[in-house]
Amino acid sequence: MRMFTLALAQMAGINTEDTREAVVGRMLAMFEKAAAGGADLVVFPELTLTTFFPRTYREDVSTADEYYETAMPNPAVQPLFDFAKEHEVGFSFGYAELTEDGHRFNTQILVDKTGEIVGKYRKIHLPGHLEHIPDAPYQHLEKSYFEVGDLGFGVFDFHGVEVGMLICNDRRWPEAYRTLALQDVDVIVIGFNTPDQSPGGDEQPHLAMFHHLLSCQAGAYQSSAWVGTVAKCGYEDGHHMIGGTAIIAPTGEIVSRVFDEKDSVILSDIDLTLGDFYKNGTFRYEIHRRPETYGLLTERTGRGEPLPVEF
Amino acid sequence: MRMFTLALAQMAGINTEDTREAVVGRMLAMFEKAAAGGADLVVFPELTLTTFFPRTYREDVSTADEYYETAMPNPAVQPLFDFAKEHEVGFSFGYAELTEDGHRFNTQILVDKTGEIVGKYRKIHLPGHLEHIPDAPYQHLEKSYFEVGDLGFGVFDFHGVEVGMLICNDRRWPEAYRTLALQDVDVIVIGFNTPDQSPGGDEQPHLAMFHHLLSCQAGAYQSSAWVGTVAKCGYEDGHHMIGGTAIIAPTGEIVSRVFDEKDSVILSDIDLTLGDFYKNGTFRYEIHRRPETYGLLTERTGRGEPLPVEF
Numbered sequence: 369m370r371m372f373t374l375a376l377a378q379m380a381g382i383n384t385e386d387t388r389e390a391v392v393g394r395m396l397a398m399f400e401k402a403a404a405g406g407a408d409l410v411v412f413p414e415l416t417l418t419t420f421f422p423r424t425y426r427e428d429v430s431t432a433d434e435y436y437e438t439a440m441p442n443p444a445v446q447p448l449f450d451f452a453k454e455h456e457v458g459f460s461f462g463y464a465e466l467t468e469d470g471h472r473f474n475t476q477i478l479v480d481k482t483g484e485i486v487g488k489y490r491k492i493h494l495p496g497h498l499e500h501i502p503d504a505p506y507q508h509l510e511k512s513y514f515e516v517g518d519l520g521f522g523v524f525d526f527h528g529v530e531v532g533m534l535i536c537n538d539r540r541w542p543e544a545y546r547t548l549a550l551q552d553v554d555v556i557v558i559g560f561n562t563p564d565q566s567p568g569g570d571e572q573p574h575l576a577m578f579h580h581l582l583s584c585q586a587g588a589y590q591s592s593a594w595v596g597t598v599a600k601c602g603y604e605d606g607h608h609m610i611g612g613t614a615i616i617a618p619t620g621e622i623v624s625r626v627f628d629e630k631d632s633v634i635l636s637d638i639d640l641t642l643g644d645f646y647k648n649g650t651f652r653y654e655i656h657r658r659p660e661t662y663g664l665l666t667e668r669t670g671r672g673e674p675l676p677v678e679f
Numbered sequence: 680m681r682m683f684t685l686a687l688a689q690m691a692g693i694n695t696e697d698t699r700e701a702v703v704g705r706m707l708a709m710f711e712k713a714a715a716g717g718a719d720l721v722v723f724p725e726l727t728l729t730t731f732f733p734r735t736y737r738e739d740v741s742t743a744d745e746y747y748e749t750a751m752p753n754p755a756v757q758p759l760f761d762f763a764k765e766h767e768v769g770f771s772f773g774y775a776e777l778t779e780d781g782h783r784f785n786t787q788i789l790v791d792k793t794g795e796i797v798g799k800y801r802k803i804h805l806p807g808h809l810e811h812i813p814d815a816p817y818q819h820l821e822k823s824y825f826e827v828g829d830l831g832f833g834v835f836d837f838h839g840v841e842v843g844m845l846i847c848n849d850r851r852w853p854e855a856y857r858t859l860a861l862q863d864v865d866v867i868v869i870g871f872n873t874p875d876q877s878p879g880g881d882e883q884p885h886l887a888m889f890h891h892l893l894s895c896q897a898g899a900y901q902s903s904a905w906v907g908t909v910a911k912c913g914y915e916d917g918h919h920m921i922g923g924t925a926i927i928a929p930t931g932e933i934v935s936r937v938f939d940e941k942d943s944v945i946l947s948d949i950d951l952t953l954g955d956f957y958k959n960g961t962f963r964y965e966i967h968r969r970p971e972t973y974g975l976l977t978e979r980t981g982r983g984e985p986l987p988v989e990f
Contacts, residue, residue: 495961511871550976550983575930586853589894622891645882655981657980664862670861670963670966671964674863675833675862679799
């Protein structure tokens, strides 16, 4: 057994008028609970510090600069770093990043128990559309507000535990999990903001939760890794999100789950060796995978004609 | 709407003493039911014609030649081909193939409504072990009895519908579904034989069914394709299998499911355009996939060290 205590801090909506200081205060309250429970790592959702601003159209993205962090840490979030160091608990959270040279990313960081940033991920699978759709109930303009992440799918050492990060829509893409699993990830943490209605309103609402859990559970099982997936939930600027924060074992089974729609911490003592049964059996990649047959995965981006098969 | 009637013919165990003729008789009985129900395509399980012989160890694999088909069609299965042509219903089934030049494959064919073989797949993800494990309750020696399939993951035209085939363990590998989806597959058919106990008996039995459905449902959703997954079930030579035959929509939802453990046909009228909502949205691969970040999928076979990330 290799025990690790994973905490997920689900957050109710962050409205446009909420200050960074107010948000960080709510985060600290959950951080304290998790620390008191013995957490090694506490994970907060995607774009924790602000509303999910890509749901609003702007002709000029630079008018949204107030939503981006230009330095990390910065004074508003410094109390989180101080808390981590003082109490020796790591944390991870998502935020909008604006780099010195003007690039915008949907970013998540991993901070260790000394308060040092030891991992960073910039979201690769940006969902949604590029154009303004005026008659939609909301926009989904991440491709306008962010560039595709340029750091790949990293796996980072967190006090001897290998941690990978994915953000929201990444969790629907098996390529993302597999790339982490091929680096022998122990724990995959995922922050997300998922509305319970598709932008056109033309999908049955129950499917949003089903697809979230299906993707994360299959990702855990097929990676033989633990998954911690943490939501913003409830209403945010009038838009309702699904919630669905969960800790998922390498069996694909949910071991802890939040059902409410408020700031909530869950915490599980997880055995990092639980995936070994699969890593050494069904998913012993080195003897079972056949990369020579996977060429299309990187040769094609979109769907195309069937390849000829001679038999 | 593009309607298609998919039938799955689950089969109870085929014991060692059962003749090909007896098996084909059972298949024909289900074929007739499916044809009467208006099926376009009827799918039978993996290794339909014989017991799942890789569960028994042999020092010399060639002593198992009786289980392999050296020609397809052949007199024993000819009635299936005749029935297809006469009733204008296609079919697909799995069998052990021994080629003229001595290669052994775990194979599935797709036969169209004129009785012609229009597609062939040879299983790529062979599970199990190579060595004999004398104290295991059964063996899992597919890697000994078969070579890795050499035809890739093909997608075949079946009267205007694009059909792909996977066999058993393939269904746990997202690479397999994705390779079919990148060829714009409409329907993925999967035959399988899955015991309800892991070879060492050291996994909770409920997980076999859970992992089967989880993998197939995630595969359907992430491919935006229909999946028909069909089992051998009940006892075969004293070994119990999970069953779990199901038709799964591109939403990932099960629309028809067999719960018994005998020869059983299910049949659904499916709308092949149901996946378009996802193909044009969440899974619009051509704008969302990022193959430049997926290099490890083909560069590595097994797990390795994390790649360095500079941030």
